[in-house]
Amino acid sequence: MASVIERKISGKAYFYFEENVKIGKKRWKKVSIYLGKSKPSKEKLRSKTKELEERSENAVADYYKKRLNKFRYSLLSRKELAEVERVKDNFLERFQKLSKNKRKEFEKRQIIDFVYTTLRTEGVDVNFSDVETAFTIIRNKRKEYTFDSKVMVSSSMITGFDYLPKIEVNQKDILRLHGIVMSFFEEKSPGQLRGDQRIIARFNPKTLRSEEIKYRPPSPKKVREEFEKFFNWFEKNRFLHPLELAALTHLKIYLIHPFKDGNKRMCRLLFNKILIDAGYPAINPSKDTKEYFQALIKSVETGKEKPFVKFCGQAFVRQLKHRRFK
Numbered sequence: 001m002a003s004v005i006e007r008k009i010s011g012k013a014y015f016y017f018e019e020n021v022k023i024g025k026k027r028w029k030k031v032s033i034y035l036g037k038s039k040p041s042k043e044k045l046r047s048k049t050k051e052l053e054e055r056s057e058n059a060v061a062d063y064y065k066k067r068l069n070k071f072r073y074s075l076l077s078r079k080e081l082a083e084v085e086r087v088k089d090n091f092l093e094r095f096q097k098l099s100k101n102k103r104k105e106f107e108k109r110q111i112i113d114f115v116y117t118t119l120r121t122e123g124v125d126v127n128f129s130d131v132e133t134a135f136t137i138i139r140n141k142r143k144e145y146t147f148d149s150k151v152m153v154s155s156s157m158i159t160g161f162d163y164l165p166k167i168e169v170n171q172k173d174i175l176r177l178h179g180i181v182m183s184f185f186e187e188k189s190p191g192q193l194r195g196d197q198r199i200i201a202r203f204n205p206k207t208l209r210s211e212e213i214k215y216r217p218p219s220p221k222k223v224r225e226e227f228e229k230f231f232n233w234f235e236k237n238r239f240l241h242p243l244e245l246a247a248l249t250h251l252k253i254y255l256i257h258p259f260k261d262g263n264k265r266m267c268r269l270l271f272n273k274i275l276i277d278a279g280y281p282a283i284n285p286s287k288d289t290k291e292y293f294q295a296l297i298k299s300v301e302t303g304k305e306k307p308f309v310k311f312c313g314q315a316f317v318r319q320l321k322h323r324r325f326k
Helices: 042-063 078-096 100-121 128-139 149-166 171-181 220-236 242-256 263-277 289-302 306-320
Strands: 003-009 012-024 027-036 201-204 209-212
Touching (some): 012 042, 042 078, 100 263, 100 289, 149 171, 220 242, 242 263, 289 306
Antiparallel strands (some): 003 012, 012 027, 201 209
16 A cells, blocks of 8 residues: 655654565565655645556566567556556466365355356345255265256356366367256257357337347358367467457357357456466356447457457456455
């Protein structure tokens, strides 16, 4: 937290606006602005706050410059990605200090929250308790059966999340993943590309109706071709910064809408797979549901990738920066 510091040199007072910024594991940087020889007013401090923030951001960016040089990026600035790196490092440092049981408990909450939010925002009527029950059954490896449809749907998503480290980003494995998460919905052709036309709709508060947006996914005849193009793109862009790569993968799969149903589920799972594979913490991208859809639809309708990628960067920082471990 920034504070005013008075220093006396040769008996004279000098005032500074200073902040200690954590920029890495056990690494701090003092950022300072000289304010003058008299104690600053509140108005002057307010005017200097932005300057101090910029200097702090520059200090973080300078520290992570070497690491960021390993990646390609264009949609997020060096400062924005440096903040992503700083938050990642600080989060993992705190996480590793937890006991084994507390780490397991945190990961449990993380998966349950992700699955619950993902299913609810795709219109699947599950309760939080349904997802908790499904998680307990899977983790305890109980040899029991359930006929509760909500628990079964939740179990499929949890199994899909658990399956992420075992797959590659290729057509065969992605179809297999879709087959797992959509296993309860036989009528939705799990594990297969769609053979019908899909539309993307959103609720219009003025008409109180769901209406098609200004973009329509490719026709059934072009789905396979567009899907193959995605994997070609992915191979060529593996050296993008993981946050940009994850966000763009989500966006491009969403644009294709390759499946009859479960497209958003697949987008969010693949988003986290890319982060996890690169050593970054998983997040719940649709936690802030309204902002998530606003950014996603804006990128889809305008053809500009930056709004959604920027949202994902902000969501990563927002969800992990001050994350508490209960």
